[in-house]
Amino acid sequence: MKRAVFTTLLTLFISIAYAETVTTTDGRTIVLNKDGTYQIQGVKTSSSDSMVEVSSHLFEHNVDKYSQKTIRFMPIFTNKSDKNIIALKFTTKFLDPFGRVVLEMNGDSEEKINSKKKSTANLFYVFKDNQFIDGENYDKLLSTVTNGTGSIKTSVTAIVFEGGEVIKLQ
Known part of the structure; x- marks a missing residue:
């Protein structure tokens, strides 16, 4: 039982921890998470x-x-x-x-x-x-x-x- 819980937690951690990073044609960096979410990094918004x-x-x-x-x-x-x-x-x-x-x-x-x-x-x-x-x-x-x-x-x-x-x- 402990091994199954450990394996499940390890798999969950690995799937969250590993993400793909891509750079768009306009220079933005986007981190694509395994769970389908994403984060745009380094965006400077102009005001x-x-x-x-x-x-x-x-x-x-x-x-x-x-x-x-x-x-x-x-x-x-x-x-x-x-x-x-x-x-x-x-x-x-x-x-x-x-x-x-x-x-x-x-x-x-x-x-x-x-x-x-x-x-x-x-x-x-x-x-x-x-x-x-x-x-x-x-x-x-x-x-x-x-x-x-x-x-x-x-x-x-x-x-x-x-x-x-x-x-x-x-």
């Missing part, structure tokens, strides 16, 4: 918080000289890194006062942002009013921009630094 932050948003209603109504939008970014940023990708959620998502968009900015500086939002996204079509993005955002009652949540999903380094986040 946009240490490199760039969303300082504010350009979010305004505009009526031009021909009475065309538009909403202008662009996040204002602050480059917190020591490198110049030449492009960013981001995801933005526009929320109503109840916290419900009114509109979600993916966007990018190709404005160069020098180290420790802010973007200018000289280029921005435009949502145009089409009076003949209801429910377009302009209509969805109109009360939020006019009344200032909702909120905007923007997260950076990729950063391109001068020199070509690309960091993908999330």
Whole structure:
């Protein structure tokens, strides 16, 4: 009986102790355990918080000289890194006062942002009013921009630094 228990425990220990280690094509090391579980080792997760932050948003209603109504939008970014940023990708959620998502968009900015500086939002996204079509993005955002009652949540999903380094986040 003792021998059977010892053999079982030894077999269990050996099966847990021996694992296969593989390296993926992108350089990550993964330990594949015999029991079907795995561990990723040496993973460095990038956080946009240490490199760039969303300082504010350009979010305004505009009526031009021909009475065309538009909403202008662009996040204002602050480059917190020591490198110049030449492009960013981001995801933005526009929320109503109840916290419900009114509109979600993916966007990018190709404005160069020098180290420790802010973007200018000289280029921005435009949502145009089409009076003949209801429910377009302009209509969805109109009360939020006019009344200032909702909120905007923007997260950076990729950063391109001068020199070509690309960091993908999330």
